[in-house]
Amino acid sequence: MNKLLTASEVRQLCRQGKYQVPTPGVASGYVQANLVVLPQSVAFDFMLFCHRNPKPCPLLDVTEVGDPEPRMIAPGADLRSDLPRYHVFRYGELVEEVTDIKQLWRDDFVGFLIGCSFSFEAALLNTGIPVRHIEENKNVPMYKTSLNCMPAGVFSGPLVVSMRPLSPLDAIRAVQITSRFPKSHGAPVHLGDPNAIAIADINAPDFGDPVTIHEGEIPVFWACGVTTQTAIVQAKPEIAITHAPGHMFITDIKDE
Amino acid sequence: MNKLLTASEVRQLCRQGKYQVPTPGVASGYVQANLVVLPQSVAFDFMLFCHRNPKPCPLLDVTEVGDPEPRMIAPGADLRSDLPRYHVFRYGELVEEVTDIKQLWRDDFVGFLIGCSFSFEAALLNTGIPVRHIEENKNVPMYKTSLNCMPAGVFSGPLVVSMRPLSPLDAIRAVQITSRFPKSHGAPVHLGDPNAIAIADINAPDFGDPVTIHEGEIPVFWACGVTTQTAIVQAKPEIAITHAPGHMFITDIKDE
Known part of the structure; x- marks a missing residue:
């Protein structure tokens, strides 16, 4: 059943709080992505880290400063609500697991979407x-x-x-x-x-x-x-938000 | 003769002020690159522009903030002196053509090296x-x-x-x-x-x-x-420095 959902249907269920479990096998055929959200102060450094290490960190999309919509790979999506679960890091320590980040989102946040092995x-x-x-x-x-x-x-x-x-x-x-x-x-x-x-x-x-x-x-x-998570733990930025492991962002891009 | 120079020999001649002419055909077999230098305040935006427009702006290397050495594609090189000629833009206007940018370099500068058609x-x-x-x-x-x-x-x-x-x-x-x-x-x-x-x-x-x-x-x-130059003219950053047309940076990477 879940396999047959489209990417945007899964994101809609996440947004309504009705989908909070891992995503392997869900919305079959759509590329899934790791999420990293960071403040603008370290966004250039992180983008440079991804560019220099493309095998672990293949960038699928990067959002405009303050914009929660990944316009290249999922127009209309909202990174604040469209993943099943998130991890919140402060100064490199995991402090919270949440199902949306609407309250945490800031005007200086940048979202990075990174390819995964699925x-x-x-x-x-x-x-x-x-x-x-x-x-x-x-x-x-x-x-x-x-x-x-x-x-x-x-x-x-x-x-x-x-x-x-x-x-x-x-x-x-x-x-x-x-x-x-x-x-x-x-x-x-x-x-x-x-x-x-x-x-x-x-x-x-x-x-x-x-x-x-x-x-x-x-x-x-x-x-x-x-x-990327190991790099975030080492860098200890004031705040960082990622997907919870296995609870990926589902893009509109097809696998092949 | 020039064809037989290595990339680092050409860069050395530039550094000594002995090479100030266009680079087509020089150091045959080495990849040549467009240069864009921008202050950190707009570096993330520019890197995002390159990521979103990879056909006109294929990123070969991006330097650390303040570091004039492109460590990935030409270790030991110095972007302040190793190109034959530079163009200096202020608020989107070309104001100067120079043969080095040692006096202009700042601690917040980032260098972008972008593939070219050679x-x-x-x-x-x-x-x-x-x-x-x-x-x-x-x-x-x-x-x-x-x-x-x-x-x-x-x-x-x-x-x-x-x-x-x-x-x-x-x-x-x-x-x-x-x-x-x-x-x-x-x-x-x-x-x-x-x-x-x-x-x-x-x-x-x-x-x-x-x-x-x-x-x-x-x-x-x-x-x-x-x-990229058209985008810089439109964005009007406080300062931007590029190679002078045809006077490219020669990398240590081979063509094939």
Whole structure:
């Protein structure tokens, strides 16, 4: 049922307070996006951080200062109400989870919408490549790495990656497929030995859940949008608002 | 001789005041870039303008606030001295042409480096496709169009295009080739009837020189970096500094 909703229908339900759960699989075929809201004082620095680190932070749209409408990817939408849930950070600390941010919105706020992996996972599944955390009904495992992002202004931090275990042949095919999705993190950043990027224990992810790695499979690592949240925690801006994990903004753009 | 210089050798000669002429053909194989320097107060708006209009304004690099070094595309370079000539605009008016901007540089300046058409022209020539203004030793003809850029903050204005006349078969091949250069304006934005984009007289360009269009050729139009200068003239920022036309910044990035 939910799969068949359009993007604007889901946003309308969010706006009415009738949709407050995670969005994977919802409004099938529409690109979903990470949200980051920041005051103008650090907006240039953050945009520079995204430009310098396009694999974890592919910018889909950036709003005008004070304007809650992402006009390029969802005309008519309102970032203050059209996501199921939000996280509010003050000085880098998560202080609140809310279902709208109408009371918090300010004239100096800028909204950044950043691609997420849901689009490329749909393309993998459509090609018959298994996605383990979906098979096991878990959240994708994510890890901090020793790969540093290129800093920009007040923003810096490690690259965070998501991991999907694949057979070598599926890994090759997955490189080809995800290379076609530069706005959804693109090609993997690493495959094979987790220690090479300073992941000590593949079964103990920093975020999300561990998944089964079968005999003969290798872990394949993609740049992950959680990188932005790590950068926000490190930069400690006076205020920052993001989507709650898994509760994404649904755009009017189609997957392919 | 100049063709055989490296990018950093040309920049060094500029820094010493020994190179003050146009850069086409210089340091062959290196990507050349448009320069726009703006104060931080309008830097976010301008970056948003570039993000929303990637065909005329493909961002190659953006510097940290106050930092004259474009660390991503030319580590060690200095935007204050490493271009042959600069144009200084105050409140949207060109007030000065200078050979360095050391005295003008401020702690709140941000440098934007934007792709230019020299890279795709080299690729066209390498494939045997003629480039008329090079054959005729002229500047490329450029036109204001009725296509409006997506505005961002204080920046707005018409899309400016450059034109190269081609046979239909060469036009098709040129679409294929330039599509591979998204950071050098990418595929054409129009071909054929100039009136369709409100160009009244193809022989009277708004910038550059008219070129011969042979029987059976059609004009092919690409988005042009001069779009940024038109946007600066309209926005009237307190100060803006650009390269002088044709006197580009030479990056360490290779064409292909």
